[in-house]
Amino acid sequence: MTDDDLTLRAIGRDLAEELRRHSLDVHEGRESAETVVASLPPEFWCLGMRPDRNPRPLERDGKRPPVRSCREFTALMEELCRGDAGLALAMPFSSMSALLMEQMLSEEQLEAHYARMADRPTWTFFALTEPERGSDAGAITTSLEPGEDAAILDGVKRYIGNGVRAYCGMVFARNTAASGMFAVQPVLVSADAPGFSAERLDTAGLKGAALSEIRLDGVEIPNAGESDAGPSGLRGAMQTFDTFRPCVGAMALGAGVAVYEYVEGELRHRTRRAWQDRFAHRIGATRGLIAEAATAIDAGRGDGSVSSAAKLSAVRLADELAAAAVAALGPAARLEHPLIDKWDNDIRGIEFMEGTSDIQRQTIAQGWIAGRLPIAGAAR
Structure with a gap:
């Protein structure tokens, strides 16, 4: 990882801790996501803005890490979803519309939009x-x-x-x-x-x-x-989906890692080691696959196949982690550990974002047949 990557993940972890504090209150209706976002420093509202337009750049240790590439965005979203996936989606910079708006809006419209984003939470x-x-x-x-x-x-x-x-x-x-x-x-x-x-x-x-x-x-x-009609239409929709699909995979991975770390903290030494042996390597491998898909998109080589493999793998892993958490923590796990119940529901919701697993398998198969998917076993 580069220094910018490490700085960005550190920023994401700090924000994730704040999101986690409000997680159950928002989930159970005691607090609104809008109130949570408004309570954050304004720099967090503007994280996704172009550096040359951002009047409130976020700094950490004297650095201003960008959040413009797909790889940067996936790293940030994974960290945020370790805190709360729903609140990560409530952050103003997370909307898929940002890419199309930059392509289609006039300079005057973009200036007004960015000025509004810097002034108050803007969705x-x-x-x-x-x-x-x-x-x-x-x-x-x-x-x-x-x-x-x-x-x-x-x-x-x-x-x-x-x-x-x-x-x-x-x-x-x-x-x-x-x-x-x-x-x-x-x-x-x-x-x-x-x-x-x-x-x-x-x-x-x-x-x-x-x-x-x-x-x-x-x-x-x-x-x-x-x-x-311009350059968008069906092609614009597909390009947007392909660009954001690794980010959805990162969301699933982040929610899955939240489950993993929570259970890890609840288990005794011997069972903790078995838990780590079962999942730690897969988490690292899935993170690498997501990074590969995002890097391909940033390099103009994204055709959807690797992105679909990344999203499918991440959702499968997160789903297995949620199920294994209940088995590890006992039959009353969902009652005694409400975050586990919440994370399981969130993960099932992420399954439907950017296409279900069946759709991802179709895209993977097409890429495999065409020789565009050099990742062995990605469609398992």
């Missing part, structure tokens, strides 16, 4: 997933009907992180005046636009993420006509 959303359709970008039914002065947006999005607290976000819709891959395009939507509404969903885990249902009823989108 955005990435709205692709739909009821009955999931995150299949090619099958979405949300429509964008071009007009003379504005396009009209209609549809429903579900399981959208930060939907109820975001001030704006990217909504994927099917442009009725276009066809093929350019028919699907993301548009910027303000949460205060007439016809926009969002409702928080009741979930078993990841409470801090504020997963929401968004309804779009005749929302007017200025200047979003047929010629505005």
Whole structure:
């Protein structure tokens, strides 16, 4: 690891300790994630901002580690999820929309957005997933009907992180005046636009993420006509998923490591050694696979296969750790150790982010057949 990597992980561990303090209170509804985030130093709101735009850079030991590459972001998210995965997703910099916003917004819009982020906790959303359709970008039914002065947006999005607290976000819709891959395009939507509404969903885990249902009823989108499909659409959605998939793997690993370390601290010497022998090597190997996937993306070599292998491996390991924790701590583990119960629910929620394990296996198989996946046993 580089010095920046070590510094970034140290920052993540410090923040994770603070998130852990609020973990059960947020999960059980005694405290809101928004209150937790607002109580943090403002530097943490801005962690994901471009260094040249960040007026509140976070320093540690005289260093300002960047959080711009996929590898940097995965390292940070793993550490944060050792504290609390739901609250990690509640951090303003964690939204998938950031990548698309930088590609699509004007310089003036970006300046206003970054100024707002530096001033107060500011959330955005990435709205692709739909009821009955999931995150299949090619099958979405949300429509964008071009007009003379504005396009009209209609549809429903579900399981959208930060939907109820975001001030704006990217909504994927099917442009009725276009066809093929350019028919699907993301548009910027303000949460205060007439016809926009969002409702928080009741979930078993990841409470801090504020997963929401968004309804779009005749929302007017200025200047979003047929010629505005741009470089995004289906390709933009897939690029965003491929970029963030190792980060989801890092989230699963972080939650799994939280379980591992908690159980390790509860066991006696002999059983602790058996626990370490069973899982320590796999944790290190999974961390290495996630780093390899992130490095490939940063180098422009990410095709989805290695990212899928990283996410699948991390979720499988985290799920096994949660199950093994109950076996190690006894039949009353979920009652006597409420964090174990919470982490298990969080891990099951991460399984559905960026595609379920079955979808990841399909991507891995395609990469293997095409000779793009040189990692033996990655699809087990």
